[in-house]
Amino acid sequence: MREIVIVSGKGGVGKSSIVASLGIIYAQEYKVVLADTDVDAPNLHLVLGAKLKNSENIAASSKAFIDYDKCIGCMTCKDICKFSSIIGVDKPIIIPYSCEGCGACTLTCPEDAIEIKEVVNGQLNIFDAGNMLLVAGELHIGESSSGRLVDIVKKRARQEAKNSQAEMILTDGPPGIGCPVIASVKGADYVALVTEPTPAALHDLKRVVEVVTHFRIPLGIVLNRSDIHPESNAAVKKFAHDNGFSILAEIPYDKNMTMAVAHGRPVISAYPETPASLALKNLAAALAARINELS
Numbered sequence: 001m002r003e004i005v006i007v008s009g010k011g012g013v014g015k016s017s018i019v020a021s022l023g024i025i026y027a028q029e030y031k032v033v034l035a036d037t038d039v040d041a042p043n044l045h046l047v048l049g050a051k052l053k054n055s056e057n058i059a060a061s062s063k064a065f066i067d068y069d070k071c072i073g074c075m076t077c078k079d080i081c082k083f084s085s086i087i088g089v090d091k092p093i094i095i096p097y098s099c100e101g102c103g104a105c106t107l108t109c110p111e112d113a114i115e116i117k118e119v120v121n122g123q124l125n126i127f128d129a130g131n132m133l134l135v136a137g138e139l140h141i142g143e144s145s146s147g148r149l150v151d152i153v154k155k156r157a158r159q160e161a162k163n164s165q166a167e168m169i170l171t172d173g174p175p176g177i178g179c180p181v182i183a184s185v186k187g188a189d190y191v192a193l194v195t196e197p198t199p200a201a202l203h204d205l206k207r208v209v210e211v212v213t214h215f216r217i218p219l220g221i222v223l224n225r226s227d228i229h230p231e232s233n234a235a236v237k238k239f240a241h242d243n244g245f246s247i248l249a250e251i252p253y254d255k256n257m258t259m260a261v262a263h264g265r266p267v268i269s270a271y272p273e274t275p276a277s278l279a280l281k282n283l284a285a286a287l288a289a290r291i292n293e294l295s
């Protein structure tokens with residue numbers, strides 16, 4: 001069983017649309033489980049028009065709680081909190097959105113009045129995406145600990161893949177270079193980095209390349225909307241060439257991709273013979289070839 005993760009340094013470059021179409025293509029040949037680890041803004045189910053089967057509360061965060069029967073109002077806890085999560089003058093009030101659950105306040109409280117408890121901060125959703133199962137995490141608004149939720153999504157996707165004897169887990173990872181990206185790529189067999197030919201996307205691509213290479217995971221680059229700016233296209237290719245990375249595919253700008261998203265369908269299903277769909281088939285073949293080369 002192989003785990004392929006698709007990430008992007010920059011948001012809005014078409015990553016989820018690409019993952020949705022790749023899933024459809026691969027599911028014709030392999031048993032595929034999809035995972036959406038973009039837990040701040042999961043939308044793969046929308047691109048696929050998938051149906052929710054099951055939803056579970058996830059407690060992947062810890063917060064401080066004060067027992068006011070014990071509290072004497074000394075405010076030592078307020079002084080020690082580096083996250084400014086405790087306010088008040090003679091009665092401490094914890095701001096749950098900023099509390100990181102670090103526990104420093106519990107160590108300094110003279111009355112043992114503070115307890116760290118796990119709290120529900122997200123959902124684990126299972127979707128029926130036709131002949132694929134989609135495991136997706138969704139962090140509640142204002143919550144942190146997204147890396148822990150990503151871990152939970154990945155473990156569940158692996159379990160579902162084992163149960164169904166799937167040959168592939170295809171993961172729609174988050175944008176950026178933070179904790180959820182690291183949690184998403186850890187343990188992957190191959191990472192495809194989606195970018196577009198703009199200076200901002202190239203800048204972010206270089207940053208996410210550093211993260212993936214740190215974990216020594218083989219990677220390739222996907223140039224989406226490849227024809228929107230020839231100079232930046234050349235700059236991305238130069239970066240790839242200079243660093244020994246392959247360009248797996250160039251997907252031209254195609255308004256059918258946007259139309260497909262508007263209709264809640266992957267472009268490969270909605271408009272299978274358009275330039276974007278043909279390029280996505282090439283991408284699927286190139287990615288499969290790279291996976292087959294792995295030992």
Ligand code: SF4
Pocket residue numbers: 063064080081082083084085086094098099100101102103104105106
């Ligand atoms: S657990 Fe940490 S972040 Fe939360 S209130 Fe206590 S010291 Fe502040």
Ligand code: SF4
Pocket residue numbers: 066070071072073074075076077078092108109110111112113114
């Ligand atoms: S340190 Fe303990 S006793 Fe003092 S204000 Fe905070 S919770 Fe109350």
